[in-house]
Amino acid sequence: MDESREGLVDLVRSAGLRVTAARVAVLHVLSRHPHADTDTVIRHVRGELGSVSPQAVYNVLAAFVEAGLVRRIEPAGSVALFELRVADNHHHVVCRRCGSVQDVDCAVGARPCLTPSEAHGYVLDEAEVTYWGICPSCQSRRTTRPGALQEHR
Amino acid sequence: MDESREGLVDLVRSAGLRVTAARVAVLHVLSRHPHADTDTVIRHVRGELGSVSPQAVYNVLAAFVEAGLVRRIEPAGSVALFELRVADNHHHVVCRRCGSVQDVDCAVGARPCLTPSEAHGYVLDEAEVTYWGICPSCQSRRTTRPGALQEHR
C-alpha cells in the first residue's frame, strides 16, 4: 500500500498543513481502520513509527478535523471515532452491544439531507442520522458485553 | 405545580421503582428543564430538597433511563442530557455554538422512522436524527463562545 503514501502526503499538503511522519501515519491508519478511536490510532501509529506521544495524535486528529480531511463522530456512549470519508454525506449504523460502526450511504447526498417540520428558527447545515441496532455477530453470539460500546479493534 | 407531584409519584411507582424524594424531585426538575444535564439536575434537585449527593442523581437518572421513564441523549461534544419525552419518537436540533437543544417532531412517529438502504445485517430498532445548526439567539449575537456546547441553564 506504499504507493498510496504519496497520495496521503499530497492530501496533507493540499490542506495547507505541514507534512510530518505522524500526520501521514494517522491518515494511513484511518484509511485501513475506519471509525477508529484515538487509542486505536495511537497504537497503530506507534506500530508504524515507533514512539509517538498521545498528545501528538490528538493534535493531528484535531488539525485534520479542522481542515476537513477527517470526520469526527461520537455515538452516544462511545468515545470519539474518526473516519476519512468526508466528501459524501453518509450516515452510520451502530451496534448497541459491541459498539461496532458501519457506514450507510445517504439517499440524498447533499447536506442537510433531511429537513425537520419545525426548525425553531435554527439555521441548519447538517442532519446526522445514527441507526441503532444489533450487528450480525452480536446476533449470533447471544452474550452481552456490558459497557462495551467501542469500535472493534 | 404541586398537583402534578401525585402524577410523578405514580410514574415512579408504575415503573416498579421505590418512591423517594430524590426520584420525585428529579422527575419534577426534568419536567421543567427538558434536555438538562446531570449537573443542572443536581443543582435544581438540591434547590428542592436541600442536600443530595451527586451519586444519588446519577443513580436515579440511570434507573429512570433503564425503566424507560427518561431518555438520555448525548450530542457530540456535549455531556449527557436527559428528557422526559419518551413516548414519541422525536428528534433534536442542536446549536453548534451554544449547544442549546430543541425537540423536533418525527414525521413518521414509530421507531425506527427511517430505514437505511443497506443495513449491513444489523437488526435496527431506532433511527436517531440530530439536526445541527445555529440557534436564533446565536444568529443575532455574532460572538462565538468556544467550547460552550452545553444546555442553556
Added chain:
DNA sequence: TCTGTTACTAGAGTCAATCTAGTTAGTTGA
C-alpha cells in the same frame, strides 16, 4: 544553510462518570 514558525514531547490537570463500602429509608408481611 539559515531562520521563523509549526509541530511534537512530557507531564500535570480537568471533569464527567463510575465503583465501593457503609448507612439510611422505602416497602412488605406479620
Added chain:
DNA sequence: TCAACTAACTAGATTGACTCTAGTAACAGA
C-alpha cells in the same frame, strides 16, 4: 403499627478521555 428485608443514598476514592502548558524538535521558505 412495627419489624425485617432490601433497595437507595452518602461519601470518598478512582477511572479515563481529553486538555493545557512549557520546552524542544523539525518542516519549509528565503
